[in-house]
Amino acid sequence: MNSSTGERCDVSDLPVNPRRVLARLLVPAPASDPDPLVPVADEAWTALRSAAISERVVPALAGAVADGRLAATAEQADDAADLWLERMRRCLRIEGRLLWLTDALAQRGVELRVLKGPASAHLDHARPEDRQFGDLDVLVRGEDLPAVFAELEADGFQRRFPEPRRGFDQRFTKSVSFAGEVEIDVHRTLAEGPVGHRIPVDDLWRRAAPFEVGGVEVNALDHPERFVHACLHTHLGPPPARLSSLSDVARGLVGDVVDLDEVARIADRWRVGPVVERAVATAIVECWWPAEIDAAWLRPTAPSLLDSVLIESHRQAQVSSATRAVLATLTVPGLASKCSYLTALAFPERSYVATRHAGQRQRLRHAVRQLRSATLGARPHGGTP
């Protein structure tokens, strides 16, 4: 398959890698229309639909079937349409909660920015039907977190994990998850730990991109910041990135809306340039790219040793949470904040420890084991800080 020309997927790939096929369905169809493809066999269809579900790109599969890029039997087409409908029902329920939260927070004078799924669906994809999402992510200012938490808890949402120490959320956390009718992640910033502390959170509030949901105007991050966020989300996690996230990067590249020079300026200011470059290169290699994309994006510059360590601590699943916490102190600004951050994670409150370990002593033993394992190169146990 020659992805540089954006030609249609080759169904012969299906038994080998359904993800590869789906990735090529994330970007617009080419102008030239090759010969129609024969419907895939049932076994291949099962693999394709399973991958579409797990990668959260059911709309790409259903859309390709609907517009003929991917041939399907009548039964497969019905299956794809039903899967799509179910995902969209879920998305609308989430958007219903977004409208509720927007209204509730407006009454408290709290501003929010919509992140990821809903924002990308309405602003970055050709139409919102093309992007599915499974939860609601919103950004609020650190000082507003308690008001948002109170609003959610008053409506029956339950916080998944307690705060390590009082004040940690407002100063250091990336996001706090709430379980309820839908999952709502309340963000203070865009990435966690080692790389995330580099982002000046005030930058996230300087401007916004409005969009409408059900007649109500809500705000997302502006295009360049949204694109950088998509890159962070795509690259700062164990690979491979979920295709729905990759789709946000790919859409930014082909949509001709994102000012890539502005993206580069923001990435430099946030010191996340290597992350953005690699996320873009990944999207280009995995999906398809138009001829006008600057080929320089495919040749990411070599990151510094420090950047490499920080980035890989996000991407390597075997890196322990304790190691990440230690690395994160390098990027937490200010000596006093570094001390507070480490203290909060080394000596959290009892309620926080109870959700993870039998007690404070067990937690410290666990951390020491993790750090020793990291130092000696052995595979540590997983866990969150």
Added chain:
Amino acid sequence: MSGARDEPLDGSSEPAPTPEFVAALPWRDLGDRIVLFDRHQGEEMILGGSGVTVWRLVAPRRPVVAVIRELAALLGDGTPEFGEAMAFIDELIDRGALRRE
């Protein structure tokens, strides 16, 4: 949206007496089906057939009298299809998806 009035169906110069307006709802157009989230009931509605036609006319939030006029031109005033579409508009009003100003 408020205060707008539309031309009457019969083409006379008198404005329509009780224009209805769309209360916008989140929705997705899936081709042969449309799914929308009824915020009043807290549930999704799945539209097919004439419901799809009606919603595509209604969703841009035009006054419903204009939508009805377009439906009449599209389906033929007095046809069973037009009656079906009108019944669906009534249902949307009952559910609060459309409202009268």
